[in-house]
Amino acid sequence: MTTSALVDRAAVEVSGVSKHFRLRHTHSLKEAVVWTVQGRARTDDFTALHPLDLTIEPGETLALLGRNGSGKSTLLKLLAGVMAPDSGQVRVRGRVAGLLEVGAGFHPDLTGRENVFLNAAILGLSREQVQERFDGIVAFADIGRFLDTQVRFYSSGMFLRLAFAVAVHTEPDVFLVDEILAVGDEAFRAKCLDRIERLAHEGRTLVVVSHDLPLVERLCSRGVLLDQGRLVADGPVRLAVERLRAAG
Amino acid sequence: MSTSAGVPDAVQPDLGQPDLGQPDLGQPDTGAPFVVQGRGGGLREVARRRFLLSLLVRKELRVRYRASVLGLGWSYVKPAVQFGVYFIGLGMVLRQNAIGDYAVYLFGGLVVMTTFGEALGNATRSVVANADLVRKIYLPRELFPVSSLAVAGVHLAPQLLVLVVGAVVAGWTPDPVGVVALLAGLGLTGILALGLGLLLGAANVLFRDVENVVDLVLVVLVWTSPVLYPWQRVADLLGADSWWFRLYQSNPLTVAVELVHRGTWAQASPGNALAMPPGLGGRCAVAFLVALSTVVVGQWVFGRLSGRFAQEL
Ligand SMILES: Nc1ncnc2c1ncn2[C@@H]1O[C@H](COP(=O)(O)OP(=O)(O)OP(=O)(O)O)[C@@H](O)[C@H]1O
Numbered sequence: 001m002t003t004s005a006l007v008d009r010a011a012v013e014v015s016g017v018s019k020h021f022r023l024r025h026t027h028s029l030k031e032a033v034v035w036t037v038q039g040r041a042r043t044d045d046f047t048a049l050h051p052l053d054l055t056i057e058p059g060e061t062l063a064l065l066g067r068n069g070s071g072k073s074t075l076l077k078l079l080a081g082v083m084a085p086d087s088g089q090v091r092v093r094g095r096v097a098g099l100l101e102v103g104a105g106f107h108p109d110l111t112g113r114e115n116v117f118l119n120a121a122i123l124g125l126s127r128e129q130v131q132e133r134f135d136g137i138v139a140f141a142d143i144g145r146f147l148d149t150q151v152r153f154y155s156s157g158m159f160l161r162l163a164f165a166v167a168v169h170t171e172p173d174v175f176l177v178d179e180i181l182a183v184g185d186e187a188f189r190a191k192c193l194d195r196i197e198r199l200a201h202e203g204r205t206l207v208v209v210s211h212d213l214p215l216v217e218r219l220c221s222r223g224v225l226l227d228q229g230r231l232v233a234d235g236p237v238r239l240a241v242e243r244l245r246a247a248g
Numbered sequence: 249m250s251t252s253a254g255v256p257d258a259v260q261p262d263l264g265q266p267d268l269g270q271p272d273l274g275q276p277d278t279g280a281p282f283v284v285q286g287r288g289g290g291l292r293e294v295a296r297r298r299f300l301l302s303l304l305v306r307k308e309l310r311v312r313y314r315a316s317v318l319g320l321g322w323s324y325v326k327p328a329v330q331f332g333v334y335f336i337g338l339g340m341v342l343r344q345n346a347i348g349d350y351a352v353y354l355f356g357g358l359v360v361m362t363t364f365g366e367a368l369g370n371a372t373r374s375v376v377a378n379a380d381l382v383r384k385i386y387l388p389r390e391l392f393p394v395s396s397l398a399v400a401g402v403h404l405a406p407q408l409l410v411l412v413v414g415a416v417v418a419g420w421t422p423d424p425v426g427v428v429a430l431l432a433g434l435g436l437t438g439i440l441a442l443g444l445g446l447l448l449g450a451a452n453v454l455f456r457d458v459e460n461v462v463d464l465v466l467v468v469l470v471w472t473s474p475v476l477y478p479w480q481r482v483a484d485l486l487g488a489d490s491w492w493f494r495l496y497q498s499n500p501l502t503v504a505v506e507l508v509h510r511g512t513w514a515q516a517s518p519g520n521a522l523a524m525p526p527g528l529g530g531r532c533a534v535a536f537l538v539a540l541s542t543v544v545v546g547q548w549v550f551g552r553l554s555g556r557f558a559q560e561l
């Protein structure tokens with residue numbers, strides 16, 4: 001996969017990581033008792049990711065590809081630490097920023113301004129750092145006077161603008177993006193892609209999940225293909241994309 | 249609502265170029281240590297991230313008092329009304345006169361109970377209530393119960409003010425032992441609420457029944473400590489040497505209430521100190537040990553379960 005000489009400086013190392021979901025049918029004690037008495041299985045086991053190894057070098061731009069439900073978002077959540085794996089471990093070097101979903105880490109009742117602070121603090125910035133970067137974030141997001149409006153009144157694109165602006169301004173060493181650029185307008189998308197490319201040029205590590213294959217081919221150099229929770233291809237992005245297309 | 253103001257400005261001609269107005273991003277940190285993901289640092293990490301904690305507390309207060317004119321003023325009104333109801337009901341309608349300075353006695357106990365109830369009730373709900381954050385982004389999950397505790401602390405301030413002023417009016421000249429006892433009582437309440445809050449907050453993610461059970465238990469708790477009545481009543485009822493009475497007295501909340509009584513009420517009138525239960529110092533030490541072990545257990549359980557929060561919510 002990668003030369004072992006580089007492994008000790010890797011940005012991300014996934015070793016033997018698997019993830020099961022227990023599909024629980026019961027969410028109250030009463031249900032649990034009733035189902036047990038009736039002899040029905042209270043849980044269903046589902047393997048979203050089979051044991052998987054993956055090493056990502058600093059500055060690598062990696063695309064996670066696969067069909068719906070193949071486990072891409074699950075893997076990204078494990079990389080971000082949102083969920084813990086059932087076996088193995090994920091190790092990451094440096095600051096991780098993830099845009100896993102539009103509006104992640106935003107509270108609907110707070111204004112855009114307050115959310116910038118909250119979100120940046122969640123991503124690990126100190127008060128001084130947020131204050132210092134605040135103008136840059138606002139300029140990048142460019143949502144004008146909506147900054148002091150509660151974000152519950154934002155359009156999904158405006159959400160994305162603010163979230164993306166905060167995330168790139170935290171200077172992440174590892175940047176995880178899941179399928180979110182889809183809601184941005186053309187102009188903002190171009191601006192984001194530009195920024196992402198710049199991050200990559202600075203030697204930051206990038207992991208992108210997207211079904212937009214041309215975009216992925218433009219942004220990433222390496223492609224990893226997942227199929228039903230198994231890693232089935234890992235190599236130049238062009239080959240992974242071709243393989244995905246061939247599989248239909 | 250007009251959207252014409254800010255948004256279309258995004259269509260700028262200079263999109264192809266890097267934004268020169270931005271502060272330059274520093275170089276990536278390849279010397280940083282390898283960190284295992286999904287394994288939080290527990291309460292220690294919370295202590296490191298006080299800025300985030302302060303924002304979460306502010307968020308909590310903002311959400312709680314959204315679109316409310318009185319805002320934080322409600323935290324003065326609610327305990328005052330509760331106090332009034334008990335005071336009129338028990339003091340005047342039922343005419344209890346076993347306790348001198350009944351208002352101070354009652355309010356001291358209620359401060360402990362309302363603070364504990366609020367902290368524990370909200371900590372139990374905290375993880376579920378913040379499901380949006382938990383599911384989508386990583387932050388130390390212990391922050392949620394801890395911020396519930398901090399919010400309860402914010403609400404404690406006005407009650408404490410009323411209590412101290414009331415005690416001074418009733419005749420208390422603040423004495424060093426009393427002040428220490430008062431702070432110890434409140435500290436004990438907080439530690440206990442934190443430990444149980446961690447434990448039950450995690451359990452509530454798996455079974456939402458927990459929050460209802462907690463609400464129920466909180467109603468009962470006012471009666472299992474000497475808040476509304478003097479402790480001698482229970483001693484008479486159970487027998488001062490019985491195991492049941494010992495159990496009653498070793499309840500950490502009972503100890504917290506008695507510590508607050510020792511702090512304020514005991515010195516308010518000459519006779520009060522004699523009515524304090526014996527052996528408070530020793531039970532206080534035990535209660536702190538119990539409370540601290542609930543924190544250890546709570547943190548352990550919370551840490552074990554927190555890796556599953558995101559998928560269960
Ligand atoms: N919290 C959860 N509980 C139970 N099952 C889950 C949970 N999260 C994901 N899954 C299941 O795991 C599988 C993989 O999901 P995942 O979101 O990783 O897919 P994906 O590759 O991102 O798909 P898509 O392209 O549609 O976004 C799916 O079958 C999904 O139903």
Ligand SMILES: [Mg+2]
Nearest residue numbers: 072073074179
């Ligand atoms: Mg997905």
